[in-house]
Amino acid sequence: MISRIYTHWNKFVDYASQDRLLMGASRFRIVAGIAILFQYLSNYYNRHYLFGPDAAWSFQTFREHIARESFSLYAFSSSLFWFELVFHLGIIITTLWLIGWRTRLMTILTYIFMWSLHERTPVLWDGGDNLIHLIFIYAFFANLGAYFSFDAERLQKARERGGAGQQVLSIFHNAAILAFAIQLCLLYGVSGLYKVQGEMWQNGTALYYIMRIDEYSWPGVSELIYQNVFLVTAGTYATVAFQVAFPFLFVMNRYTRWVALVGAFGFHLGIAAFMGLITFSAFMISVELALIPDSEYCSIKQRIDRWRQNLVSRFIQWQHQLRRSPKLAPLRIQVLYDGWCPFCQKSIARLQRLDTLQALDVISFREPGVLSQFEIAPERAEARMQVYKNDKTLEGIDAVTCIATRLPLLWPVLPLLWIPQQLGLGQRVYDWFASRRTIIPTGCDTHCELQSTNQRQSTASPHS
Template sequence: MHRRWIEWTPARTLFGIDLRTLALFRVLLGFYVLFDLILRARDLTAHYTDQGIMPRAVQIDQLNSGSWSLHLAGGAAFFQSLLFVLAALAAIGLTLGWRTRLMTALSWGLLLSIQNRNTFILSGEDNLALLLMFWAMFLPLGARYSLDAALSRTRDYPDNAYFSVATVALLVQGMSMYFFSALLKTHPIWVPDGNAVYYALQLDYLVTPFSLWFRQFQDAMTGLTYYVYVLELIGPFLIFSPIFHRTFRGVIMVAFMSMHLAFFFFLEIGLFPYISIVMNLTFMPSWMWDAIAGRLYRRPLPAITLWYDQGCAFCEKTCHILRIFLLLPTAGIRPAQEDPEIGAELTARNSWVVTVGADRFFKAGGLIALLSASRVFRPLAVVLNLAPFLWLGDRCYDLIGRNRSGLSNLTAWLLPWRQRTVRIGLPTQVLAVFFLGFITVQNISTLPAGPQSLPDVFINTRQALGLYQNWTMFAPYPEMNSPWPVIPGKLKDGTQVDVYNSRVRPAVFQKPEVVSKVYANYRWRKFLSNLEDNSYRDGPQTLALNYARFLCRDWSERHSDLPALSTFKIYFQVEETPVPGGNKAPKPRLVWSHDCFG
């Protein structure tokens, strides 16, 4: 065998992460938080205020003693809105790489806080996102393609290769999700029967219209069952293989991402496919980036120089930021006064000067020239070069030019030069070692052969930091019941109404064509499925009671012109999954009766 195939890849390559990969991770993580906030904001009152389905007093009783949440400090929609805006601003700062470590810590804290505000609408997506954000605090996410990097006076991390305990922890964390999920899939439905995907796609309340069509192919579902199980069990080892490393890492990374793309088409599970793909992209190795750069810069960039007005700190910083974000690494940045001819032209035109080869560009034309030179943003230059945008761009440039002094003062506070190299120190790495062991113990404890209980101090620490691990995705086997709500009610004058759909007509028990569309979104689906699950237990039905009280208030707000809602009953049509080839027969289950005036 050729020698290069039997040489082992060193640990730094196996468990290191390219700084460009960390920059991509930062941007996609910031986007995730923004998407998540937008989706949550649709139900801000219903899910996060005292007028919703989970008043603070009720949620506090459900939390572990180590859990905390800033969102529990106030029950009004205005207070929650302020925290949402603060989280969005932190996510934007994270995305841009502005004060990156601070923004990462703020985003982590606010994400944990909002999750603890209403724990009955959470899923595996939330768990994984919080864990990724936790490990992000231990990594130099702002070392590349960030405002921090653009404004650094020092050359932080001259090499793209980065290795630390935190990179090991982040990569191991990602693969732990798959490996321990496979170990928890202990039922014969997975292996040897191969029917797990069949049962998963029979959950009408959870599947997409595409799944309703696809599940006619029994052989394909059997093959996918084995594929998912084997990939989750073996993939984590192959992705860290020291032999055939390039091949295995590329293939397994793509295999996991394709699996999550399939989840997107098959299941209504929110942003779980997105955040899982973000996690897999942390395995993107240096050679992939080098290959991309080789294609982008197959032809050398032209000689580009950005000439700014000496003494204008805002102007100089803008040039550095543009060079970083437009991916123009070889562009020069110089004071115009260094060249008498360029300096005179800058003064005469009251404009910065951008030179591309022998050509000179001014005002908005300078930005368009930079976009045209960029291999990535060239299409945007075509749009901005249209006459209306060019005119508007010149006017904006003149407005900014007239306020350079004020902008320089503002950027001195918001965007100061970084005068020293930022490093992740030894104490941070020691903490990373500790928490890597911590999550390993937590994962082992979820296995049937693991410890039956963990110390209270361990559990309180886990809850306080959001380090919960229990990867039971369709484990030990998929659910066997598919529920959807039907809530018939009566107004004070005796009119029959459909309370769930807030319509003045009798509720319909007949099965809808696409059951998953009965739910407003995946957060409501999670809450109502939790409500139905809890209704099988003895004791107080806290979820049903508070949901019923919310329905009374919600009806009054939506139908103030009608008689008040008087009574209603919360049913779930529950459809048990038959064995392959069997027939479904939904059965109504009454889980709660309510009197709005009782």
């Protein structure tokens, strides 16, 4: 009997100590970290009015609130220096948690500083703070730095070494993620059941009244929804049905779990867009991301890689067909540049990388016979870049503009080239830069002849 219990216990420990949902936990850290930083930075310039010693929520009222039921680092002193220190330390610590440096320690510190900020002005937030406060307690025991972090390599080595201590940490991690899931299912289920009891949710008008509140509306867009009876009624009933069904869909099987999670993503993206509850939606999505298995993330990545490879392959085929098209022949131009100018060489190399249509035929005028071929004086070629287009010669800023019209990635900068030209400044600015470039004569450019051993010896010893 005892041996059987021992065997079952060992099987349970082996099963419970296998790390699961590490990628999702790391994504929770990233998305939640961005949301917390957003709370700091979006209120940065109003921080004194919202959180400072002389904030709208007075320091005395804040102290009384803290004394009754909570704590906050901001309550230790009413000095401006202390406020600035705590506020900026919160930003730094949240950033370190976001990038995954000493993740377990930073999880605790991020929670302390975030809680302190939320308690400083508790009337300011959108409801997402209630969820994230609970989730962070579970997150203390989770491995949030296994991926996309500075700790990833160190934690991977620890997992490979194994041992009893690592088994305990893995069990705690899995229990924490399970707590994430239970908390989310409770939240959706209870929220849906409460809505069922509301008269406006029962008669299908709740969405109308929500979108008519100025603070929760998207001007110009919300009207299109709340003026449509079908959308209002369908959206109201769909919200209740989704929230009540979420716990059952989540636990039924992997396919219904995807239905639940994808529905949750869409639900909260809609809340962020139409109601403006950005951090609430971000916190909810961060928890939902933590509940996707690593195998599913790998499968998604493989699909995305295949789609990307197919798109790249099709783009390359289209590019080759386009390059061979006779319609592009009028677009092809010859570009004469100074091969003795290092800046010119680097610029031409960059332009060639951007030349997806292969419309540029670049030639250094320092090459033997080039000047005579194009019948151009050396001084003119050295002063300005030359472009030959359909028996027409362009130079300087006009040549640069002509090149930009052939490179789709440079089309956004065309207005910056066209405006100075119209003002009569383009050529002057070009000449000013061109006159200050460095020229290093080398005696050869892209094609350099190598002397034979006999030639070098005869050059070195003319009397031999």
